[in-house]
Amino acid sequence: MSIRAEILGDWGTSNLRLWLRFGGAVAERRDGRGVGALAANAAQQLRDLTAAWREAYDISVIVLCGMAGARGGLHETGYVECPASAADWAGRAARTEIADTPVTIGSGLAFRDRDGRDDVMRGEETQVFGALRLHPELAIGRATMLLPGTHSKWVTLDGGRVTGLRTFITGELYALLSRSSLFATGGADESGHTDEEGFAQGMAEGRNAPGLTGSLFQARAGQLRQGRSAAWARSYLSGLLLASEVAQMQQLGMLPNQVTMIGAHALCERYRTVLASAGVATRLLDDEACTLAGLELILAHD
Amino acid sequence: MSIRAEILGDWGTSNLRLWLRFGGAVAERRDGRGVGALAANAAQQLRDLTAAWREAYDISVIVLCGMAGARGGLHETGYVECPASAADWAGRAARTEIADTPVTIGSGLAFRDRDGRDDVMRGEETQVFGALRLHPELAIGRATMLLPGTHSKWVTLDGGRVTGLRTFITGELYALLSRSSLFATGGADESGHTDEEGFAQGMAEGRNAPGLTGSLFQARAGQLRQGRSAAWARSYLSGLLLASEVAQMQQLGMLPNQVTMIGAHALCERYRTVLASAGVATRLLDDEACTLAGLELILAHD
Structure with a gap:
């Protein structure tokens, strides 16, 4: 056999x-x-x-x-409604x-906030519950996890149950805007290299400006009027988008002192820079290990 | 002859x-x-x-x-630096x-604000100076013009000189996001019809939320969790983006009591709805007439 x-x-x-x-x-x-x-x-x-x-x-x-x-x-x-524990979720496969x-x-997880705003995730919840299994201290009291990606997910936990979820489409917006007319001049540099000055300028703008749409055009104006490179503009965009996401969490009163991140290393490092400047400590968990630990929960429940 | x-x-x-x-x-x-x-x-x-x-x-x-x-x-x-009068500008063709x-x-116009932010326009200044020629009362004291489009331009005037400029990439963002994964479900309805409820919900969110990236995902969550149509989602997006632009102007302390608009009729009507809800009166000028009047200024100076 x-x-x-x-x-x-x-x-x-x-x-x-x-x-x-x-x-x-x-x-x-x-x-x-x-x-x-x-x-x-x-x-x-x-x-x-x-x-x-x-x-x-x-x-x-x-x-x-x-x-x-x-x-x-x-x-x-389907979606399991929050608040949801690992057992609530694993039992609904x-x-x-x-x-x-x-x-x-x-299953995925669904969340409706007090104002009636709906949010959902599919896949990240597996990493969240896997992280809880690997790091049981995350189930003590409140914790906040950030899963950056195409759609960045902020997940709040209380006693090991997922009690809140907010999605920011930061990664998708970065991808869409990188191909937009704002970056049409000098567009040859697609190296992905971060221009530190551009990132810092975008970060400062994202922290202080009241919104995105009035700040994005600076990516183009910087190229036209200050001789900035396309790499500068893309790094400005990156800093602006990430800082704007963190500023929104802060204005919503949802930014904690410490965030546990699960995601691609380079992207998490950019978030770490922005979060550090907002006074937030970060730690990074291995995303493959968290995914496997979460899948094992479904397996064990099966 | x-x-x-x-x-x-x-x-x-x-x-x-x-x-x-x-x-x-x-x-x-x-x-x-x-x-x-x-x-x-x-x-x-x-x-x-x-x-x-x-x-x-x-x-x-x-x-x-x-x-x-x-x-x-x-x-x-080149660009003529603001503050700029019609004569400053027309003389630099x-x-x-x-x-x-x-x-x-x-020429275009360039503006650098007190914080060192650069902004530019090319084409809209012709309509602005043309409007001043057709409506001389706009040259008395302060006035604000809004030229909506792919890149929406807010232009401030003082005594007939352009003293400020701020670009919002609202139109381009609408076009980019309409094709994004947020609108992938039920995407057949491209009729351009406005879903009034979606527009109103987006407008309310744009007025109250601290930023865009945390509000955009509702366009998708509304389809997944509330059975909303693609037309609803696009109208939500439109209301959200326009209200966010107006909210930013308000937070910047740059939103006046009255705005003179030059642009496509249907788009100006959407801005009018959002501006009215923020207590701003609007009037709409004919854009072809303004363009021709501005081009005549260059011709007369030639």
């Missing part, structure tokens, strides 16, 4: 990461396309990507989180199957 | 409008591509578009404003020629 194993996966809009595990340890990793960029349908892609593993081993279950559970993903799962292998897909 | 005539033109990023005039009256209008969308070079396009007029009449001069004077346009002109016909291109 073949070796028993399970497959864990994080299937977001842009990427799919799959891990093969034996006896609780990761043995192999495989990457695929995100739900937003599929050539075939999601079930077919998952069948193809897991075919070799399913032939070689006895796969008891495939556990997925993220946009796999969105409409148009592999199989739609949805079940389907591909090629006779059971597939369990974690 | 053939009839003497002149050609006036407004050559922006998106469109070129040319008017043929005899004895001070417009006889014909012709439209072409903007500087940002040229197939051939600018000089060639202008030669082609004016060929019939140049053969039929004795064209004394072609007078242009807008991006025709930008780098990469027809012929680069640049001269070139196409096919032996003299061409005069109006």
Whole structure:
């Protein structure tokens, strides 16, 4: 009889990461396309990507989180309403199957604030609950987590339950604006190098200006009137957007003294700079470890 | 001997409008591509578009404003520094020629505020000075003009001189965000119809929220959690962006009691709704008339 194993996966809009595990340890990793960029349908892609593993081993279950559970993903799962504990959430996973292998897909989380504003996440909650499992001190009293990305998620926790959520579309806005007419001059430098002066100027503007739309044009005016480079302008944009996000959290009365971050290292470092200038201490957790720990919660509950 | 005539033109990023005039009256209008969308070079396009007029009449001069004077346009002109009067500006037009016909291109205006923020315009200043010519009461004391568009320009005047300028990239941001992932669901409705409830909700959010990036995600959450349509989401976005612009002007202490607007009618009506809710009276001037009156100032100075 073949070796028993399970497959864990994080299937977001842009990427799919799959891990093969034996006896609780990761043995192999495989990457695929995100739900937003599929050539075939999601079930077919998952069948193809897991075919070799399913032939070689006895796969008891495939556990997925993220946009796999969105409409148009592999199989739609609902949202668990906040406040939500890890058990509330893990117990609400949805079940389907591909090629006779059971597939369990974690739910998202939904939050409605006192003013009736709705917010949602799919995928980040897995990292949040995984972080709580790896760092139980985060479940004592209140904590704030920041998961930067295309859509930056600020998550508030109280006693280990998710009690609040606010999404800032900072990353998407950066991507959209980088291709806009504001950056049309001298646009050759796409190196991603940070111009420290531009970043600092954007950060100062984002902290002090009353809003974004009246500050963004400076990216272009700086190029036209001060001989600034495209790299300066993009760094100005980055500093402006991040500082504006932090300033909004502050004005909403939601900026804590300490933030736990889960995300890509370079982006977290930029947030760290901006948060430090606002007097906020930060620590960075490993996002792969948090994702796996969260997926294990669904697995354990299954 | 053939009839003497002149050609006036407004050559922006998106469109070129040319008017043929005899004895001070417009006889014909012709439209072409903007500087940002040229197939051939600018000089060639202008030669082609004016060929019939140049053969039929004795064209004394072609007078242009807008991006025709930008780098990469027809012929680069400088910026006149604010504060600037109509005479300061009209006297700084640049001269070139196409096919032996003299061409005069109006300058832009540049402004640096007390905090060292730079801002510029090219084209709108022609409408501003044209409006002053058509409505001399705007030159008495202080006045504020708003020229909405891809880049919305707020212009302050004192005694008929332009003393301030602030650009909001509201229109460009609307265009970019309309194509973003926030509006990916139910995206079929591109009718441009305004959902009044969505517009009002966006307007309320833009007036009260501390910034944009934390409010934009509601466009998506409203679709996912409240069954809102794509038309609702786009109208929410429109209301949010316009109200945010007006709120920024208010926070900057730059929002007056009355604003004179020059721009596309439908867009000005949306601004009027938002400005009225902030207690600001508005009046709308005809933009073609203002442009022609401004171009005549350059012509008269030539």
